Amino acid sequence: MSAMFLRTFLFLFLLHREVADSCGGNDAFTFNGFRCRKIVPDGIASITSNGLLVVTNNTFESKGHAFYPTPLRFRDSPNGTVFSFSTTFVFAFISELADLGGDGMAFLVSPTKDFSGAIGNQYLGLFNSSNLGNPTNHVLAIELDTIPNPEFHDIDDNHVGININDMKSDELHTAGYYLNDTGSFENLSLSSGQTMQVWVDYDSHAMRLDVTLASIPMAKPHRPLLSAVVNLSSVLLETMYVGFSSSTGPWLTSHYVLGWSFKMNGVAQALDPSLMPSLPRAKSNHKLKVLRIGLPLASAGFAVIIAGIIVSIVRWRIKYAEVLEDWELEYGPHRFSCRDLFIATKGFNDKELVGIGGFGKVYKGVLQTSKSEIAVKRVSHESRQGMREFIAEIVSIGRLRHRNLVQLLGYCRRKGELLLVYDYMPNGSLDKFLYDQEKPTLDWATRFRIIKGVASGLLYLHEDWEQVVIHRDIKASNVLLDHELNGRLGDFGLARLYDHGTDPHTTHIVGTMGYLAPEFVRTGKATTITDVFAFGIFLLEVACGKRPVDSIASGEKLILLDWVVENWWQESILATRDPRLGEEYVVEEMELVLKLGLLCSHPLPAGRPSMRQVVEYLEGEAALPELSPTYLSFSVPAMLHNEGFDDYIMSYPSSVATSSAISEGR
Numbered sequence: 001m002s003a004m005f006l007r008t009f010l011f012l013f014l015l016h017r018e019v020a021d022s023c024g025g026n027d028a029f030t031f032n033g034f035r036c037r038k039i040v041p042d043g044i045a046s047i048t049s050n051g052l053l054v055v056t057n058n059t060f061e062s063k064g065h066a067f068y069p070t071p072l073r074f075r076d077s078p079n080g081t082v083f084s085f086s087t088t089f090v091f092a093f094i095s096e097l098a099d100l101g102g103d104g105m106a107f108l109v110s111p112t113k114d115f116s117g118a119i120g121n122q123y124l125g126l127f128n129s130s131n132l133g134n135p136t137n138h139v140l141a142i143e144l145d146t147i148p149n150p151e152f153h154d155i156d157d158n159h160v161g162i163n164i165n166d167m168k169s170d171e172l173h174t175a176g177y178y179l180n181d182t183g184s185f186e187n188l189s190l191s192s193g194q195t196m197q198v199w200v201d202y203d204s205h206a207m208r209l210d211v212t213l214a215s216i217p218m219a220k221p222h223r224p225l226l227s228a229v230v231n232l233s234s235v236l237l238e239t240m241y242v243g244f245s246s247s248t249g250p251w252l253t254s255h256y257v258l259g260w261s262f263k264m265n266g267v268a269q270a271l272d273p274s275l276m277p278s279l280p281r282a283k284s285n286h287k288l289k290v291l292r293i294g295l296p297l298a299s300a301g302f303a304v305i306i307a308g309i310i311v312s313i314v315r316w317r318i319k320y321a322e323v324l325e326d327w328e329l330e331y332g333p334h335r336f337s338c339r340d341l342f343i344a345t346k347g348f349n350d351k352e353l354v355g356i357g358g359f360g361k362v363y364k365g366v367l368q369t370s371k372s373e374i375a376v377k378r379v380s381h382e383s384r385q386g387m388r389e390f391i392a393e394i395v396s397i398g399r400l401r402h403r404n405l406v407q408l409l410g411y412c413r414r415k416g417e418l419l420l421v422y423d424y425m426p427n428g429s430l431d432k433f434l435y436d437q438e439k440p441t442l443d444w445a446t447r448f449r450i451i452k453g454v455a456s457g458l459l460y461l462h463e464d465w466e467q468v469v470i471h472r473d474i475k476a477s478n479v480l481l482d483h484e485l486n487g488r489l490g491d492f493g494l495a496r497l498y499d500h501g502t503d504p505h506t507t508h509i510v511g512t513m514g515y516l517a518p519e520f521v522r523t524g525k526a527t528t529i530t531d532v533f534a535f536g537i538f539l540l541e542v543a544c545g546k547r548p549v550d551s552i553a554s555g556e557k558l559i560l561l562d563w564v565v566e567n568w569w570q571e572s573i574l575a576t577r578d579p580r581l582g583e584e585y586v587v588e589e590m591e592l593v594l595k596l597g598l599l600c601s602h603p604l605p606a607g608r609p610s611m612r613q614v615v616e617y618l619e620g621e622a623a624l625p626e627l628s629p630t631y632l633s634f635s636v637p638a639m640l641h642n643e644g645f646d647d648y649i650m651s652y653p654s655s656v657a658t659s660s661a662i663s664e665g666r
Ligand SMILES: *[C@@H]1O[C@H](CO)[C@@H](O)[C@H](O)[C@H]1NC(C)=O
Pocket: 046, 057, 058, 059
């Protein structure tokens, strides 16, 4: 059956072969779309009227090829040195099932355009079982493989490989790219439907073959995905064809090439995605479609196999696609489609990255439908256990409206990953204003307003909601500023994720060094009172313009709390204020904030006020109690000054641990 199909298509496409020659040359060509039809399709491949090269269209178990029509000279003589070359192409794999397609596509350099003897499926239309691995193939292929084949030592269902005469790759890596700045690796899903670009660069002098992958519209990453030393002199003949090969298996997948450029002995001309044809829109209602197309195709004998395939498709779908369980249906309005978030953030593009927090990266995005600005936090999370409770909590917090909390709009869940959608805060986080010399100094009135705002947001979490929500990570970098520079507390409730989680390493380090209450360090148990401790440190941070543990000259560390306590003891507490404020501040308010900071960060939990009291002190509705001199005897400077040292150790042994824990942080 499939052979007949192939022949029919081959015939049709031969008829279509026009030799309109308006683009391309002998050793360099650039196609932003293939409207000029210079590329020769073969097998099931075709070029659409808008110039899209379809190497395989949505058909089961087929293969397609497309070649530049004339062979290119890769060396001057049969034994001459192989030339350097460079090529880049833009492609997209669109499958009926989100993130699940196959088998894949390859860019190839080959002595022939005739691949009629090759097998599709896992052979990607490149080889068959008899010529596999044969040096006389003279085939160099860069495979984009979306099916794991153990026989070829594939590592996963989403990898890029350098293949020479064989389906076993000489070099392979999970699809993705390395970030320019941090060098960390980011996955890309080849089957996502996302438009991506590949660069293949061969330096014949160094015999280095680099393969780089990125999603459109990213710039070419600095570090290639694959970089291998390969001697191509026994592979490449004097003249070779260049093109693409792809195959499908039991999954309905289309493999598209949108643009392609090539240059011998030079750098391939950059492609312009804006000139490329657009992709057909992805279809919805995937599962039904498979059934409808799948079953009529299947003869009786096939039915069993097809049924098996469907079962595995459904299983794979559960594994890879967006995760939605029945209990989540009630959160309908809070569910976002991961695809929409992907589009909103331009594919989680680095350019949209607005922050990296303890829980994950935050991207700015614009929702296509409403055009509203959002911030999307990607939290990786492996455990399904407790996810239900966690989502319930996150969503119910998200139902709350408080002007000093960053509004949670909703979420989307994928395997191993939770995407949380928040209101976008145009002014970023408070720590930038406190420590970044580029940012303008915040005046005291603004700082005082931010402090009062954060206090009221935290009071709301602690006392005014049906459930007590412990924040656990209060600090300047978790306070975001809206367009009017009001402070809004972000990341609330997130720490709970790790309560439910299974990762023992993260369970006890939620929170940030320098903000951790002594009893928390000792017991690992977070309470509203440990939040108050961190809030106290936050007050000192805002008033003094210093980090909780700050580096001072000569590489020493300044522990903010100890320093303010010492100054308070020496009756010079105002001297600790942020020098950037100059004389522009209200003495009473400054004193209130500094002393309240000390009170909140009292070494003994019982010595700390509740958030309701804190708000009363800040609003002037109650007078701040004087700090008792015993405070000092419990605090770290007392130990440093060697006063009451023995008492201190006896009454509060673990504070030694506290002081060391604090000085570890920053
Ligand atoms: C694949 O391409 C052929 C020829 O262009 C077309 O007749 C067929 O409908 C396409 N199949 C799908 C599923 O789009």
